[in-house]
Amino acid sequence: MFMKKSVTYKILNSLVLSSLMLALTMTNANAASKSFISTTDKQQLEQLTATAANSDLSYEIVESLTTEVGARMIGTEADKRAIKWAVDKMNALGFDKVWTEEVTHYQWIRGDVKAQILAPFPHRVEAIALGESVGTGEQAIKAEVVHFKTLDDLKAAKSNSLTGKIAFVSYRMERHIAGKGYGKAVGARVTGAQVAAEKGALAFVMRSVGTDNNRLGHTGVTRYKDGVKRIPAVALSNPDADLLVNQFSRNKPVEFSLKVTAMRNESVQVKGANVIGEITGSELPDEIVALGAHLDSWDVGTGAIDDGLGVAMVMAATAHIAKLEQRPKRTIRVILFAGEEVGLIGAKQYVIDHKDELSKHVIAVEWDFGLGKIYSMQANVSDAAKPAIAELASYVAPLGVGFNAANKARGQSDMGAVTDLGVPAMNFAPDGSRYFDVHHTDNDTLDKVSPEDLQQNTSVYTIFAYFAAQADVKFRN
Amino acid sequence: MFMKKSVTYKILNSLVLSSLMLALTMTNANAASKSFISTTDKQQLEQLTATAANSDLSYEIVESLTTEVGARMIGTEADKRAIKWAVDKMNALGFDKVWTEEVTHYQWIRGDVKAQILAPFPHRVEAIALGESVGTGEQAIKAEVVHFKTLDDLKAAKSNSLTGKIAFVSYRMERHIAGKGYGKAVGARVTGAQVAAEKGALAFVMRSVGTDNNRLGHTGVTRYKDGVKRIPAVALSNPDADLLVNQFSRNKPVEFSLKVTAMRNESVQVKGANVIGEITGSELPDEIVALGAHLDSWDVGTGAIDDGLGVAMVMAATAHIAKLEQRPKRTIRVILFAGEEVGLIGAKQYVIDHKDELSKHVIAVEWDFGLGKIYSMQANVSDAAKPAIAELASYVAPLGVGFNAANKARGQSDMGAVTDLGVPAMNFAPDGSRYFDVHHTDNDTLDKVSPEDLQQNTSVYTIFAYFAAQADVKFRN
Numbered sequence: 001m002f003m004k005k006s007v008t009y010k011i012l013n014s015l016v017l018s019s020l021m022l023a024l025t026m027t028n029a030n031a032a033s034k035s036f037i038s039t040t041d042k043q044q045l046e047q048l049t050a051t052a053a054n055s056d057l058s059y060e061i062v063e064s065l066t067t068e069v070g071a072r073m074i075g076t077e078a079d080k081r082a083i084k085w086a087v088d089k090m091n092a093l094g095f096d097k098v099w100t101e102e103v104t105h106y107q108w109i110r111g112d113v114k115a116q117i118l119a120p121f122p123h124r125v126e127a128i129a130l131g132e133s134v135g136t137g138e139q140a141i142k143a144e145v146v147h148f149k150t151l152d153d154l155k156a157a158k159s160n161s162l163t164g165k166i167a168f169v170s171y172r173m174e175r176h177i178a179g180k181g182y183g184k185a186v187g188a189r190v191t192g193a194q195v196a197a198e199k200g201a202l203a204f205v206m207r208s209v210g211t212d213n214n215r216l217g218h219t220g221v222t223r224y225k226d227g228v229k230r231i232p233a234v235a236l237s238n239p240d241a242d243l244l245v246n247q248f249s250r251n252k253p254v255e256f257s258l259k260v261t262a263m264r265n266e267s268v269q270v271k272g273a274n275v276i277g278e279i280t281g282s283e284l285p286d287e288i289v290a291l292g293a294h295l296d297s298w299d300v301g302t303g304a305i306d307d308g309l310g311v312a313m314v315m316a317a318t319a320h321i322a323k324l325e326q327r328p329k330r331t332i333r334v335i336l337f338a339g340e341e342v343g344l345i346g347a348k349q350y351v352i353d354h355k356d357e358l359s360k361h362v363i364a365v366e367w368d369f370g371l372g373k374i375y376s377m378q379a380n381v382s383d384a385a386k387p388a389i390a391e392l393a394s395y396v397a398p399l400g401v402g403f404n405a406a407n408k409a410r411g412q413s414d415m416g417a418v419t420d421l422g423v424p425a426m427n428f429a430p431d432g433s434r435y436f437d438v439h440h441t442d443n444d445t446l447d448k449v450s451p452e453d454l455q456q457n458t459s460v461y462t463i464f465a466y467f468a469a470q471a472d473v474k475f476r477n
Numbered sequence: 478m479f480m481k482k483s484v485t486y487k488i489l490n491s492l493v494l495s496s497l498m499l500a501l502t503m504t505n506a507n508a509a510s511k512s513f514i515s516t517t518d519k520q521q522l523e524q525l526t527a528t529a530a531n532s533d534l535s536y537e538i539v540e541s542l543t544t545e546v547g548a549r550m551i552g553t554e555a556d557k558r559a560i561k562w563a564v565d566k567m568n569a570l571g572f573d574k575v576w577t578e579e580v581t582h583y584q585w586i587r588g589d590v591k592a593q594i595l596a597p598f599p600h601r602v603e604a605i606a607l608g609e610s611v612g613t614g615e616q617a618i619k620a621e622v623v624h625f626k627t628l629d630d631l632k633a634a635k636s637n638s639l640t641g642k643i644a645f646v647s648y649r650m651e652r653h654i655a656g657k658g659y660g661k662a663v664g665a666r667v668t669g670a671q672v673a674a675e676k677g678a679l680a681f682v683m684r685s686v687g688t689d690n691n692r693l694g695h696t697g698v699t700r701y702k703d704g705v706k707r708i709p710a711v712a713l714s715n716p717d718a719d720l721l722v723n724q725f726s727r728n729k730p731v732e733f734s735l736k737v738t739a740m741r742n743e744s745v746q747v748k749g750a751n752v753i754g755e756i757t758g759s760e761l762p763d764e765i766v767a768l769g770a771h772l773d774s775w776d777v778g779t780g781a782i783d784d785g786l787g788v789a790m791v792m793a794a795t796a797h798i799a800k801l802e803q804r805p806k807r808t809i810r811v812i813l814f815a816g817e818e819v820g821l822i823g824a825k826q827y828v829i830d831h832k833d834e835l836s837k838h839v840i841a842v843e844w845d846f847g848l849g850k851i852y853s854m855q856a857n858v859s860d861a862a863k864p865a866i867a868e869l870a871s872y873v874a875p876l877g878v879g880f881n882a883a884n885k886a887r888g889q890s891d892m893g894a895v896t897d898l899g900v901p902a903m904n905f906a907p908d909g910s911r912y913f914d915v916h917h918t919d920n921d922t923l924d925k926v927s928p929e930d931l932q933q934n935t936s937v938y939t940i941f942a943y944f945a946a947q948a949d950v951k952f953r954n
Contacts, residue, residue: 067723070600078599122555123547123779126919214691215778215919239922243779246544246923301692302600302720442603442692445716446723 036388036471044324045395048466051320052459059451061089061312066302066446073299074339075107075270082295083273086311086336090277093319095334096327097280100273103338103349107268108132110299111261113234115205118142118255120247125240127205128217128441129262130189130233131298131342134224140259141166141202141232147248151188154195163200166256167192170245172238175211179369179432185209186220193233194225203258204233207241212437215239219298219440221342232260272296272338274346274353277315279322281469283329288357289468290333290423291318291461292366292415294340301444305435309449309457310367311336317461321469328469330362337414340368347414351421358421363468363475365426366415367461370439372431373453374460378404380425381475388473395467396460401428424475426468428460513865513948521801522872525943528797529936536928538566538789543779543923550776551816552584552747559772560750563788563813567754570796572811573804574757577750580815580826584745585609587776588738590711592682594724595619595732602717604682605694605918606739607666607710608775608819611701617736618643618679618709624725628665631672640677643733644669647722649715652688656846656909662686663697670710671702680735681710684718689914692716696775696917698819709737749773749815751823751830754792756799758946760806765834766945767810767900768795768938769843769892771817778921782912786926786934787844788813794938798946805946807839814891817845824891828898835898840945840952842903843892844938847916849908850930851937855881857902858952865950872944873937878905901952903945905937 037045065085072082083100090098108131115127129135145166148154154169169188174181186209193204208218217235224230236244247254275295281287293310297303314334321332338346351358363381377396379389386407393403409427411419419425430453438444468475514522542562549559560577567575585608592604606612622643625631631646646665651658663686670681685695694712701707713721724731752772758764770787774780791811798809815823828835840858854873856866863884870880886904888896896902907930915921945952 063723067720067727068598070598070720121545121547213920213922213924214693215922216692239920239924242924243544243547243922246540250544443690443716445690445692445720447690447716447719 034387036391036473037467041470045463045466048320048324048462049459051323052462053455055316055320056451057319058309058312058316058454058458059449061315062304062308062449063446064089065308065311066304070302071299072295072297072303074105074272074296074342076299079272079296083275086275086295090315090334093315094322095277095279095318098277100275101349101353103272103274103346104269105272105339105342105345107265107270109263109265111135111263114140114259115234116257117244117247118257120250120252120254123243125243126215126217126237127234127240128219129260130222130235131219132221132264133193133233133260133262134230134264135260135262136203136232136258140257142255142257143202145205145254145256147245151192151195154192157199160200162196165201166203166205166258167196167199167201168244169206170241172207173209173211173436175433177431177433178429179435181211182209182436189220189235190223193222193231194228197229197231201231203231205256205258206235208235208237210238210436210439210441213238214443216441216443219300232258232262234258234260272346274338274350275336277334279318279327279332281329281331282327285331286360287330288333288361289330289465290335290361290364290415290418291465292335292337292364294346294368294414295336296339296341298341298440300440300442301438302446303444304446304449305370305438305444306440307340307368309371309454313367313454313458313461316458317465320462321466328466330469332465332469340414344414344417347417351417358418358423361418361423363424363426364411364415364418365428365464366412367457368413369430369432370435371448371450371453372434373456374401374428374430376402376404376429378406378409378427380407380409380419382424382477385473385475388471392464392467395463399456399459401460426464430457511864513868513950514944518947522940522943525797525801525939526936528800529939530932532793532797533928534796535786535789535793535931535935536926538792539781539785539926540923541566542785542788543781547779548776549772549774549780551582551749551773551819553776556749556773560752563752563772567792567811570792571799572754572756572795575754577752578826578830580749580751580823581746582749582816582819582822584742584747586740586742588612588740591617591736592711593734594721595734597724597727597729597731600720602720603692603694603714604711604717605696606737607699607712608696609698609741610670610710610737610739611707611741612737612739613680613709613735617734619732619734620679622682622731622733624722628669628672631669634676637677639673642678643680643682643735644673644676644678645682645721647684647718649684650686650688650913652910654908654910655906656912658688659686659913666697666712667700670699670708671705674706674708678708680708682733682735683712685712685714687715687913687916687918690715691920693918693920696777709735709739711735711737749823751815751827752813754811756795756804756809758806758808759804762808763837764807765810765838766807766942767812767838767841767892767895768942769812769814769841771823771845771891772813773816773818775818775917777917777919778915779923780921781923781926782847782915782921783917784817784845786848786931790844790931790935790938793935794942797939798943805943807946809942809946817891821891821894824894828894835895835900838895838900840901840903841888841892841895842905842941843889844934845890846907846909847912848925848927848930849911850933851878851905851907853879853881853906855883855886855904857884857886857896859901859954862950862952865948869941869944872940876933876936878937903941907934
């Protein structure tokens, strides 16, 4: 509906498709005795693969979500619209059952940030409140800034050494295909405010956790500690963090003004919902292949990358399978989690609500790592199921997906809470080099979605979901 | 001071330098009779070339301007600080004379923009006031939006067809090495508001004139027409323009809310200044080689690219020459123009103030085309001087600068006003492919400056300035 594919792209798709058909045939011919799905299943998988490789459905879904809903932080009107949108969309796509499960959280309102360097040279700077930060009230904080290169340096500061001051951590996240720089950088975002407050700081300012050079701050949740004063916490865009660092190079006192009108209203409860849809298994309806993504987003951007395209992929993969003449043996369940951004609260609610049913979740996968082609897959399954995973790997290999046989996968984000409780896990890793350019910023918009990459991603998820629902194997130990 | 060059880069510089020395030697040996500068001059040029190729001075200057001043729109306190900064810097760099010449303009205050799509699906959108736009006042305009794909489509709309509505032009600028997409796109920015107002529109909204996909609008001046109502004019970021276009694809009325607190105070005069510095010619002090850039910037970003690096290049080139034991024959004049962004008002004042002296401007060049390596040069000089320009071309060829012998150059931006009055022109063209990613946005910051490119640019300007000040030729017809 919204896509016009180029001829070149169609040819590429045909080539990939031919390789995939060949892989299916070869597995069929050479290793028939070891296959975990039947010859008929393989024909179905060929058909599904062709469907996914020529479908724009996942792009249409993320276009719909970002255009008709947009940013959808838990507790906002837009989140309510997103829930309705998801229910309607899954029904329209032919799911057998669609329902919602309530999730609650306290209210947080972003408000605005006005940040300025006052001395040695005055500048307006771009800053964004960290998620769930408290505000300053209407009165700006004006104070000297103390510069720390890392969170560890801040931790090493003496008690009370920051009394009456603003703490600034300038550590810059490094780019990495697997997003490994995030782990090293995000600690300051999560705990920087509490560490700074323990030393007496009035506010916490950090360089955004992001790999871009745009004047857009990266938000993301910060955590307070009981018994420690809650201080406002903001992230500067990378160019603004550079500018602040350059102020220090003049060896004069650096002063800052910060006004944050965010409100953290812990006494006000807001409601969200996990939205769940299924196509019911034809032979083993109580055995569940779980496909996850999160429906909520931060209140910046339109949540195209985080996690609109995950929502689109798991919906589209299931919809492709729903179009087959027959339902696969097991149930395929799509779980669109609520409130991932504010602390996986939908996932935490899900494992409570489905406690007695988790043993029937035969395998689980999420997509919450943004844009880019999948280049690697890894499972975490029983020894008996390892050859089945190898067979699956042969089906997705023509799409450029390598096989990591380590068998130590954990579900991504929300689904981690599910697989930590013993549910077998599958993890597909995309090229995440560019993910943290847009992650948690106003730049998380539809134009960042590559239709080609998304089609590959959706093809992989379609093949996985069908295979997992049909394979004659116990994934669980 | 601020740069740490890599070993690789130093080696590259050495290679370029060797080629350049060879070019100088060859010209010397094979075409001595045709050379427009002496053997001693060539030795000086070799020395200058080596100096520029190993100097970080231009980067240090743009770092200083963006860190110690930042955004500096005419009429602001920061513009006053920029003028003082420029005078101090040229004095510190050893210029022989430094002075300012007053320029006046009316006051414009940006204020804030709050823009929202109200229907069919509500979204907050990123918009920026076009330069010198009027505001809406405190009461937002809420109205239906009418979509035009181009300015021509808007022009073709019937009289009064936009009464009570907001006009939206969605034309997207194309990327081009010479920035040719700008000319096709900028018409809507300059005249869109007046055309829309003539059809009865309440406000004018356009897609930014820019090639990026960031949620940052591109500002730039808009013009009103006498006798036509002045309506607020804003530019959406590219992703927001996409979003608005996608709203129209639902075939439902699109409604918009726009609040712009900009103020255009034509009765309030503000003052700026052209800042001028010279190194005085040793033999022909009244003959002027003019190097221009503009000191002002928009009130977004820190004006690193537009035109901080131009300021840095012309200052550094002249400073390198000022370090020679002897002044060149002609005077080298650096002109840092005021108020370029609001309509070349510094340049217009300069040609008035220096009317009687323009015949003594032997050649003029500006740098106001941002970031990127220079790949081509073209002059506009007398027939007699064409071989001298060819000789100059041989000196900059090792730096990757091609020679366009068309001899039809016009000065860039401000200097166009000077060369239009008969002053011979030189134009150096950089790769402008990425310039309009940051042009007139908050993203115009120091991190966008490539030290390597800037060093090449400065080397070219240093060679040009010395050669032009020394060459035994009449550039003027």
